[in-house]
Amino acid sequence: WTAPSSQPLPPLSPKHKVQSNNDWGVTYSPSQGDICAFKGSTVEMKCEYRHPPKSGRTSTNVIETFWITGNYPVSLETQEEYEGRVTNSCDETRGKKSCTLRITDVKESDSAVYKFRFITNLSGGGYTAEPGIRLSVTDPHLTVSVQSRYSSSYKTVKCSSSCLLPSHSTYVWYINSREIDHDKSTYSINSNYLDSVSCAVKGHEDFPAPLIYAPVSPSLSADPSADIFEGSSVTLRCSSKANPPANYTWYKKTKTSILQLHSRVSEFLLNNIQSSASGEYYCVAENQLGKRRSTNLNVDVKYPPRLPSVSVNPPGEIVVEGSVNLTCSSDANPAATYAWYKENTASPAADGPMLTIANIRYEDGGNYYCEARNSRGQHNSTLQLIVVSSKSM
Numbered sequence: 166w167t168a169p170s171s172q173p174l175p176p177l178s179p180k181h182k183v184q185s186n187n188d189w190g191v192t193y194s195p196s197q198g199d200i201c202a203f204k205g206s207t208v209e210m211k212c213e214y215r216h217p218p219k220s221g222r223t224s225t226n227v228i229e230t231f232w233i234t235g236n237y238p239v240s241l242e243t244q245e246e247y248e249g250r251v252t253n254s255c256d257e258t259r260g261k262k263s264c265t266l267r268i269t270d271v272k273e274s275d276s277a278v279y280k281f282r283f284i285t286n287l288s289g290g291g292y293t294a295e296p297g298i299r300l301s302v303t304d305p306h307l308t309v310s311v312q313s314r315y316s317s318s319y320k321t322v323k324c325s326s327s328c329l330l331p332s333h334s335t336y337v338w339y340i341n342s343r344e345i346d347h348d349k350s351t352y353s354i355n356s357n358y359l360d361s362v363s364c365a366v367k368g369h370e371d372f373p374a375p376l377i378y379a380p381v382s383p384s385l386s387a388d389p390s391a392d393i394f395e396g397s398s399v400t401l402r403c404s405s406k407a408n409p410p411a412n413y414t415w416y417k418k419t420k421t422s423i424l425q426l427h428s429r430v431s432e433f434l435l436n437n438i439q440s441s442a443s444g445e446y447y448c449v450a451e452n453q454l455g456k457r458r459s460t461n462l463n464v465d466v467k468y469p470p471r472l473p474s475v476s477v478n479p480p481g482e483i484v485v486e487g488s489v490n491l492t493c494s495s496d497a498n499p500a501a502t503y504a505w506y507k508e509n510t511a512s513p514a515a516d517g518p519m520l521t522i523a524n525i526r527y528e529d530g531g532n533y534y535c536e537a538r539n540s541r542g543q544h545n546s547t548l549q550l551i552v553v554s555s556k557s558m
């Protein structure tokens with residue numbers, strides 16, 4: 166058989182013509198045009214084809230159908246390297262013509278683009294269908310996927326390959342670092358926690374699936390990590406290695422409860438921080454294999470003293486020769502230090518939150534300032550002290 170070489174070869178891509186008159190055409194399957202096969206397996210490529218039924222008054226006859234690689238129109242069946250490994254079987258059902266190429270025991274050198282070619286008895290009636298099917302013969306690219314059913318503790322893991330594996334393939338499983346004697350492509354396990362899972366095809370243990378594993382203990386950090394001031398912004402960052410990548414949940418512990426925060430990502434932004442944001446934060450990293458919690462991160466928002474409140478003890482009027490305690494207190498972080506001043510007096514009347522005036526004299530009356538101070542700032546409260554001669558009735 167030498168027909169192709171004696172036939173003039175039409176342009177390799179008469180596709181544009183095909184689309185305009187729809188007379189010539191080939192549909193490949195797999196239609197995505199790419200197949201991947203594991204060494205030693207059997208692959209099948211199929212195409213459906215059509216051609217103009219008539220040319221003028223004479224009908225068209227298909228003389229030859231075959232498969233080629235590259236641009237050289239020589240049937241695989243005649244090529245030495247494919248000897249005994251390829252068959253092309255053709256079929257016509259309900260007007261649909263199709264051919265299937267079957268290659269057994271595929272080798273890496275079979276990786277190529279395979280195109281179907283057919284020749285009709287029209288003059289120049291040969292047709293090579295673009296774009297063909299790309300076959301990649303590779304090692305098994307395995308992946309493990311996880312399905313949880315019923316409850317989170319019941320998991321099924323599945324070993325699959327983007328390549329066509331020989332149907333008789335058996336598997337090896339590596340669960341939590343131990344090799345498991347189980348030769349099916351799926352494995353079910355009743356456990357809350359899977360540290361790690363991988364699989365391989367028996368005989369090809371050198372090419373295991375990438376390890377999937379539960380999140381390793383997430384680490385939680387704040388950026389900036391220095392003191393956090395009221396009004397500033399801080400990003401909390403949770404990071405955990407996991408495959409598949411983990412999703413994150415954020416929690417804040419208050420004295421009485423645990424609050425789940427509105428973030429699903431590995432970063433949590435505290436914007437324009439208020440003192441109410443202080444507390445213990447932690448994150449939980451979770452993927453299909455399990456979840457793990459970080460340690461707590463203490464967010465301690467520093468802020469200047471609020472307006473101090475002043476209490477007078479005993480309450481009521483300040484009576485001459487009596488005694489009084491003036492106490493200043495202010496919410497502040499870090500805690501405030503206090504001083505009392507009397508108006509127009511340079512030195513403090515008291516260092517500390519309490520000013521005691523014993524044996525009160527009239528001159529002790531006047532304006533007092535209580536000053537609360539910390540590293541963030543200071544705040545004064547004013548108190549007017551009026552000394553009376555005796556308790557009014």
Ligand SMILES: *[C@@H]1O[C@H](CO)[C@@H](O)[C@H](O)[C@H]1NC(C)=O
Pocket residue numbers: 223224225226286287288
């Ligand atoms: C092609 O073959 C068919 C069937 O044998 C025949 O009827 C037709 O005349 C042929 N056409 C040409 C162009 O030879």
Ligand SMILES: *[C@@H]1O[C@H](CO)[C@@H](O)[C@H](O)[C@H]1NC(C)=O
Pocket residue numbers: 412413429451452453454
């Ligand atoms: C986080 O991942 C787990 C495991 O894949 C899943 O069950 C859960 O629904 C995910 N949560 C969110 C909010 O995506």
Ligand SMILES: *[C@@H]1O[C@H](CO)[C@@H](O)[C@H](O)[C@H]1NC(C)=O
Pocket residue numbers: 478479488489490521
């Ligand atoms: C003022 O404070 C001192 C020290 O705490 C206390 O001993 C005293 O009783 C107080 N005086 C009054 C009037 O509350």
Ligand SMILES: *[C@@H]1O[C@H](CO)[C@@H](O)[C@H](O)[C@H]1NC(C)=O
Pocket residue numbers: 506534536543544545
């Ligand atoms: C508070 O009072 C002290 C003493 O009078 C004064 O030196 C200081 O400036 C005042 N601070 C503020 C914030 O008003």
